[in-house]
Amino acid sequence: MDSASSSTASPVPTAPEIASTFKILLVGDSNVGKSSILLRFTDDHFLPPEDTSATIGVDFKVKMYDLDGKRYKLTLWDTAGQERFRTLTSSYYRGAQGVILVYDVSSRESFEHLDNWVEELNTYCSNDDVVKMVVGNKIDKEAERQVSRKDGADYARRHQTLFLECSAKTKIGVQQAMEELVNKIVETPSLWRKQLPSKGTVSVDETVTSSGFGANGCAC
Template identity: 50%
Template sequence: MEGKAKQATPTETAASARSRTKRCQANLSEIFKTSCSSPVVMAHKKLDDYTEDDLGQDQPITSLKILVIGESNVGKSSLMNRFIDDTFDPNMANTIGVDYRSRVVNVDGQTVQLGIWDTAGQERFRTLTPTYYRNAQGAVIVYDVTRRQTFERVEQWLQELDAYVNRTDVVKMIVGNKTDLKNREVSREEGQQLARRHSTLFIEASALENDNVQVCFEDLVYHILQTPGLWEARVQPGRIQLGDNNPSLSEMTWNCISPNCSLL
């Protein structure tokens, strides 16, 4: 496990990822507009502006949408922030305006652009929109090992996930978070059993101590990459994401018709 983790991020650090992110802001935003429709085209577009030096690694082969779900206050955003920029804020309030966070990772020699989607607090009264689930390739279902009730809700989250994701092979990872706390109510074995019963991955982690957080996401990505058909550039012609970057089909418009334009 350790070897894999190290290999996974030889040059990738939170700091470098972050500074790169800043440099390529506009670029990345463009990418995400088109991320769902055709990953490969997107990767090209976006990476045209990167140089090998910028990246210190290969160009992403694909872009993945990862959901983080589970009951309120189980540490979903903490896991995400720890993974993205290696921070932890014990008094974290809901982060206003943050929709998803992204990071480029290298897993098993493959470079991948991850978009990790927060619930934006909509999990609180189980009001996540079906739209949130669309086109996800992976999901992290989090519970708090010190609150049994959050563990008991994991099955309902799995059901909701199955109801809304539009493919059956989405890779799921159940995460027991807050292992740093003493008053544990859910044992590791119980977590493992639940995961086995639902054929999902399982890990216990601590966002506070940065324990198993990287591994959690990297393992998930590893399994997504191992699932044929889940992430490859499946061309889905005809799907349109709106943006100003769409090629102008000027030959179809009326703009260039003039009396001099003898077409007929």
């Protein structure tokens, strides 16, 4: 017998089974950098503001996240910040396990508008235990800062949310913010330990592609 034919082929490694799928929203005013945070986290890439355009409606990306030997599928939704899209994006709160409320540390106005986003979240989000995080973006613009870290931390404390500052431009804090949010979701089984869809059932989250929801990687 030919020695080559008698050898046993090495098994092809298989990807870990997906333990659960998490739906995470990024909300906040236009131009605070929601899309830039998303692009940095999923693709480790940053587009200068002059090369981007505002998100129209909702943009959507998927990223796998491994924790303690388990793999989780993150469906990340980047919502438009403009007022005219608010009635469209409100429906995307349903079923979310995590919501990141983003403001620009160099824009006091975007920070003051967080109250509006918190109110919208509380109105439309169907999960009482949803994990919330306040994120101050653009800390690379320290010379133009209008919102102190203490202001952001105090706001998060009042609303009982996680808090972190980051810079999508320099990468500082982006990975940490996402990891803290996802870890907290994993620690909250009531959010995701539900009966899986029947075989053959496809959820909206798994069929939508980013090409159907506006421009990828914008700085809104």
